[in-house]
Amino acid sequence: MTDSKVFLSIIIAAHNSEKTLSGTLKNLQDACGNNFSGIEVILIDDSSNDSTGEIIRKFSADHTQVQFFKVNFQNIGQVRQFGIENSRGDYITMLDSDDLMKHGSLPILVDFLKEKRPDMLLTKLIEVRELSNIDYKWQNQEPKKLSRDEAIMRFLIHKDIQAHLIGQFIKREYYLENIIPSMTCYEDFFVFPNILSSSQKIYFLRKGHYFYIKRSGSLSNSPDRQKLTNLIICTEKMTELLEKKFFPLILCHWLDVYLKHTKLLQKSDEMDIVRKYIRETWTFRFLSSPNVRLSYKRKSINLLYRNIKKSL
Template identity: 40%
Template sequence: MKQYDLSVIVTAHNCAQHLTSCLDSIKLALGDKFSQCEIMLINDSSTDATGDIYQQFAKGQSNVILYNVAYKNIGKVRNFGVSKAQGEYITMVDGDDQLQAGSMIEVIDFLGSHHPDMLITRLTEVRNNDVPAVSQALQPKPITTNAAIKKYLIHQAFQAHFIGKFIKRSILLHCKFPNYICYEDSFAFPEVLKSCKKIYLSATGPYLYFKHGNTLSSDISEEKIHLCRKGLDQMSLVLQGEFRFLQVCHWIEFVNRNHLTISKWKDRGSIKQNIEDVDMLPFLLHPNVRISYKRKLIKVKKLIRHW
């Protein structure tokens, strides 16, 4: 039996600079629904004041639970949070982001009245701390699983981030995150999508995604490129050829960005094969493939000729 309507999992590693604003925004976003939700604060190996800020926020609130872990691994952190959660639904918040005031009240009401497997909401990107003054009402519309997969692969309506999504805990318990330092979401999300039969998509949402500059995924290393490759392999395995040309777009982008590194790998053959197997004319004529990827395919085919 559920203990809470929603578990809000807040993850942080050395986020003290932004964490107080994040936690205050969660409380304002939930309003009078605060007690119906479990707030899980997970501090992973922080050396700044993150732990102190978490402890102060949790003080005297029985629905706020603080966990200190030493994983230094976001995949392990997410699995830990899911395993401990007691809410019917789970949503995730990064410690350097925020939620819009009052915005979670209608989300919780919607989850309770419609019982989706997953509600996907739009992320509002915030640059230079230019936070929108007023949040827009939730606009949830039903979408089929296949249509959701297609929109995910096109990467315009939403991406693999687990922030801004509200997912049944039972589904996340089944779809484990890999023990990755980044790109854990890209690996896990295709399986979550396929596991959801009742999905709603909103063109608005409560989540304020702050663009602070360097992040785990923007500071690219060869290790992270390998993890990205594993995520793409998993996508191909889980989706098994559905929307093949849209999946290929992800491989094209991967090679286009990282071809100098990949060209030195001994096991690059399968990556090359994914590109070489693309039938040019149908791909170029496909209505759902963006023109930018049609151009990049021609470029990437030239890049891999001497691999």
């Protein structure tokens, strides 16, 4: 590992990723333009039993900017926290072992970070289902400065900003103040709202650089009891953290929890927690809020109607 000053740490967690990791690492080189100046790559093999470790060892042997670790956590939250603790950059970004980035994008973004020194540079992830549809060409654009409240509003209404750590550039000091929990999913949602609400200098890149590959059978498409529990924990934490003026928008997230996971909730003692917030959507404050989309108000009214009908 070179002793030169590290400005950006790129953390990649991998578990049984032999089918995608080589392509991701090749793409990382293209995103850097083979210019790793001021960049370190932290590659972490977590409990793989395929050729993931061999792919990482070969890549690290060919690049002095790479740190390679082998761990046995079987837990994405622990892996990411481990990567943060072993990073040296002023900024941290994360790359999943099956995702991709636009060619030549990273040096330009690093230059922006060096010039503006934001607390966060947030980017809109480009969701992709067919790799053949990807356009890797980078079109440079100036990130837009957001106020803290505007950034929180965009996050809460899922406009451009979601609770992802991948593809985002965040000062390392904020990660050190917000420990990523030992969760197998939603570990990013657990810390993101707190980092966002603590930040003052926030920039947003509308046309992002990061391709988020949506694969069938992925964790995000496979709900289960543990995932639901984590989601409720994170949504409650966000509810307690953010200021009251954002409460109507937070209630939209509780509506999503209820409507998307009704069957799992019916077999859970967590239903009472969710119902408490659903009842809040039947208030004048929620239904009259100009920030709440009409579609959510309709969902709330439909639930109220169903609830009244059941009680008759």
